[in-house]
Amino acid sequence: MDIKGNIHCLFEQSGTFKNEFKKLGYNSFDYDIQNRFNETDYVLDIFENIENAYDDKPSIFDNITKDDLIIAFFPCIYFCETSQCAFKTWHINYRKLSNKEMYKKIVKRIEDRAHFFTLLNKLFCIIKEKKLRMILENPYSEIGYLHDNFDKPTFIDHDRSRRGDYFNKPTQYWFVNCVNSYGNSYQKPKCHYTIRSSKSASKSGLCSEERSMISPDYARNFICDFIIGKVQNNSELNLFN
Numbered sequence: 001m002d003i004k005g006n007i008h009c010l011f012e013q014s015g016t017f018k019n020e021f022k023k024l025g026y027n028s029f030d031y032d033i034q035n036r037f038n039e040t041d042y043v044l045d046i047f048e049n050i051e052n053a054y055d056d057k058p059s060i061f062d063n064i065t066k067d068d069l070i071i072a073f074f075p076c077i078y079f080c081e082t083s084q085c086a087f088k089t090w091h092i093n094y095r096k097l098s099n100k101e102m103y104k105k106i107v108k109r110i111e112d113r114a115h116f117f118t119l120l121n122k123l124f125c126i127i128k129e130k131k132l133r134m135i136l137e138n139p140y141s142e143i144g145y146l147h148d149n150f151d152k153p154t155f156i157d158h159d160r161s162r163r164g165d166y167f168n169k170p171t172q173y174w175f176v177n178c179v180n181s182y183g184n185s186y187q188k189p190k191c192h193y194t195i196r197s198s199k200s201a202s203k204s205g206l207c208s209e210e211r212s213m214i215s216p217d218y219a220r221n222f223i224c225d226f227i228i229g230k231v232q233n234n235s236e237l238n239l240f241n
Contacts, residue, residue: 005067015039164217183225
């Protein structure tokens with residue numbers, strides 16, 4: 001993929017992808033409502049900007065050109081595998097609640113998921129209407145909400161640890177108005193964790209912040225393999241043959 005413009009990393013405050021793009025010579029910026037890592041270049045409400053753009057009001061999308069690339073790490077809290085269980089009455093979080101309290105929480109979760117799913121669809125509409133290029137990332141599982149209720153992803157990276165990430169987490173990607181390349185920058189991860197070994201596993205599992213973090217090695221390998229089609233000399237192909 002030829003990128004002549006800037007790279008806009010939406011819902012990223014860690015600077016992981018942004019900084020790897022910079023190392024490769026691209027202008028890249030992080031957008032998020034928080035700045036906990038001191039890496040967010042534009043601290044703003046992306047959801048509000050999606051609503052504005054969808055309603056033809058001024059938004060950040062007005063300053064993004066067809067030469068640019070958007071990478072959106074859309075929050076998965078209501079779509080991921082763990083979240084699906086929270087719609088069941090047998091969920092462990094409801095064990096001490098009355099029926100009324102339990103169903104209030106389930107109904108609220110249904111409403112929240114509908115809200116975020118609406119925002120996701122509005123984002124895709126904006127990108128297609130403005131003919132912008134976007135890659136959207138979200139965790140993958142066959143029982144996740146998007147599996148049965150959204151367009152099929154462009155491809156699934158079934159094991160991120162093969163490209164140097166902390167977890168062997170399957171992740172799905174949608175390429176909109178652009179075509180992915182494919183490479184094999186396989187690399188043994190410097191640190192490897194499981195859901196059980198992560199500090200936040202008992203609290204949020206697949207949807208936790210720790211679990212959602214991506215290693216710089218994976219970001220670089222993903223960029224080279226799937227976005228810019230760059231062959232890396234340090235690929236450890238023999239590790240996985």
